[in-house]
Amino acid sequence: MPPRFVLPDVSEKNREGKRTARERLAAEREKQKAGERRRRALIVSSTVVCVLALAGVIGTLAANAGNGKADPEGPVRAPSKATGGDSPAIPVGKESARSTLTVWEDFRCPACKSFEDAYRSTIHELTDSGQLKVEYHLATLIDGNMGGSGSLRAANASACAQNAGKFPEYHDVLFQNQPPETSDEFADNGKLIELAGKVDGLDTPTYRKCVEDGTHNSWVAKSNKAFQAGGFQGTPTVLLNGKNIYQDRAMTPAKLKRMIEESDKS
Structure with a gap:
């Protein structure tokens, strides 16, 4: 088959x-x-x-x-009678004062406002009496953290006020009228000039041009660089004769006054 x-x-x-x-x-x-x-x-x-x-x-x-300009680049133009060299400062008070208060501040910083509100009258009393001189160092910490340019512009405007011999008064006005931290109202030069109207004799054509041109922006940037290089924890940083007193939880305006008076007697 x-x-x-x-x-x-x-x-x-x-x-x-x-x-x-x-x-x-x-x-x-x-x-x-x-x-x-x-x-x-x-x-x-x-x-x-x-x-x-x-x-x-x-x-x-x-x-x-x-x-106007917000660019901190350009030549460093220090305001009148500024001190500090690489760590720029605006001095307030008599040079002969035996105690020095070093204050690092940001005009947008809420904690700085709280410090100023609590200590303002005591600091004025001590500087007016010749017992204390204050070195104000300006930082732009909030601009870096929150964005914007209000810290820079306000610091420049305060430096312009220093040229007119009105820094302490304008410094106080800025903190008394500080906007919320998240609001960048100080980035508006018009707002800063409006606040200058609260200081007698400050709002002049020269002052306005200084604010609008950002004359001292580079100087402010230099101050902020010094703040960063200083290794400080934040603003405000307050030193009395080199000692950080803001970290002292027991510190009060009365205690600060007593410390300065005791230093003045020694």
């Missing part, structure tokens, strides 16, 4: 081939769809980034156009 040959099941192979082809086609289509989705997502995200970037540029240009 001759051997039997079993013919291969051609129809089964055809079905298998067609199924494999369909699967490959489906996979290819899904791959194309995924690529198209990624492409659309990339276009959308890129558009959003561009729009946000453009909005930022427009906002910056508008702010600069309305408020």
Whole structure:
């Protein structure tokens, strides 16, 4: 009996081939769809980034156009009678005073306002009596942490007030009218000039030009650099004759006054 040959099941192979082809086609289509989705997502995200970037540029240009220069680059122009060299300061009080209070402050800093509100009258009393001299160092810590330029502009405006011999008065006005920390109202030179109107004789054409030109911006930047290099924990930092007294939880205006009076007698 001759051997039997079993013919291969051609129809089964055809079905298998067609199924494999369909699967490959489906996979290819899904791959194309995924690529198209990624492409659309990339276009959308890129558009959003561009729009946000453009909005930022427009906002910056508008702010600069309305408020003058905020760029701290340029020649360092110290205000009148500034001291400190590489650690710039504005001195208040008589040079002959035996005690020196070194104060690092930021005009946007809420804790600095709290310090000023609590100690202002005592410090004025002691400087007026000749017992204390104060060295005010200006920092721009909040600008760096929160964004904006209010710390820089307010510090420049206070340096402009120093040129007019009105720094202590304007310094107090700024803290008494400090906006919320998250608000950058001091970035508006118009606001700073408006507040200068609260100090007799300060709002003059010379003063306005100094504020609007950012005359002392680079000097303020130099002061802030000294603050960063000093390794201080934050603002305010208050030193009496080199000793940090702000960290003393038992410190009060009365205790500060007593310490200075005792130093004056020794």
